[in-house]
Amino acid sequence: MEVIYRILNVTLAILFGCGGVIGLFYLANYGINALPKPWDRHFLPWAYIAPAMVILSTYLIVPTIQTIYLSFFDERSENFVGLNNYIFAFTNQAMLVAFRNNLLWLILVTGISVSLGLIIAVLVDKVSYESIVKSLIFLPMAISSVGASVIWKFIYAYKPVEDDQIGLLNAIVVNLGFEPIGWLVERSVNNFALIAIMIWLYTGFCTIILSSAVKGIPEDVIEAAKIDGANSWQILWRITIPMIRSTILVVSTMMIILVLKVFDIVFVMTGGNQGTEVIASRMIKEIFNFRNFGRGNAIAVILLLLIVPIMISNIRQFRAQEKIRE
Known part of the structure; x- marks a missing residue:
């Protein structure tokens, strides 16, 4: 039963993952085509790189900023200690x-x-x-x-x-x-x-x-x-x-x-x-x-x-x- 559950999870992850990417592509394409010219040409690159930028910000930029911020606090991240660390x-x-x-x-x-x-x-x-x-x-x-x-x-x-x-x-x-x-x-x-x-x-x-x-x-x-x-x-x-x-x-x-x-x-x-x-x-x-x-x-x-x-x-x-x- 556990093996079947894992296979089902993997299958759903692949379907929703691939389906989500394909859906995102068509949604971005539809939105760009709906814009009046020449705005469609200007927004086209941003429509496709926006999801990657969001993911990059969520998993890379935000943690980096948080790490820098916490480096100025004590061992429990409660009190500001300046450059002591x-x-x-x-x-x-x-x-x-x-x-x-x-x-x-x-x-x-x-x-x-x-x-x-x-x-x-x-x-x-x-x-x-x-x-x-x-x-x-x-x-x-x-x-x-x-x-x-x-x-x-x-x-x-x-x-x-x-x-x-x-x-x-x-x-x-x-x-x-x-x-x-x-x-x-x-x-x-x-x-x-x-x-x-x-x-x-x-x-x-x-x-x-x-x-x-x-x-x-x-x-x-x-x-x-x-x-x-x-x-x-x-x-x-x-x-x-x-x-x-x-x-x-x-x-x-x-x-x-x-x-x-x-x-x-x-x-x-x-x-x-x-x-x-x-x-x-x-x-x-x-x-x-x-x-x-x-x-x-x-x-x-x-x-x-x-x-x-x-x-x-x-x-x-x-x-x-x-x-x-x-």
Whole structure:
């Protein structure tokens, strides 16, 4: 009976959802056609984007304004405390560790993922097994961050010296004659261990995007450089990178946005403990663990302010690419 009830709910949702969209389209079209000219032409775009704008305002703009408003109140959102929550965010030791870790993530994940993606894209360009290599490298993108974290948790698994190691990495370390390492508890390596997961996940993404850009370089330019005596290294630095610079910047900004929002890997692997806190995980702790909504909202606003300039830069890069294509 429960299965039938669920199927009925799904069916009704599809019917009313699709029917509602179709009905909205015909209603907007009928209303625009009823208007006198030239008003119909002026109102036509607004009639179709109005529903999207309403939904965007309801689920994005209004919550954003509310978050900014609540960031100036205390833990129960009752008393106005001014900038106290922001002062806490930039002076608290745990927050400073989170900022430091996020900076480390930004430098290593963005730098290594984009660099590896570019190197692989250039190396496998026009070889017979290119599609196989790119498929294998892109394969981790099919796994969610949580799923990848669970996989790597087994790889990083640690047991005392006298026990058999069930973690792949520690099994290799022990077989080489060294003592096992607590990859997720040793403060000297745990952040790098988490960063490696994100690099593994997104290098394939960078490779695919940059590979498309590399293939867009005119073949006669490469041939002319080879005739002039340029070697592969010179072609890479003097031709390939300058000609796909806009794509590299777009991919880099996208990676920066993803890194600034990283949460699930840290949450699954360490819970933000042992010095692995990042901004997003600290925000979740303040709101759900400590029930301090003022501080949590302030951290969310700081995260938003860090991401917005990068998003604007990304949009400008997309527009610049579109102008070049035109």
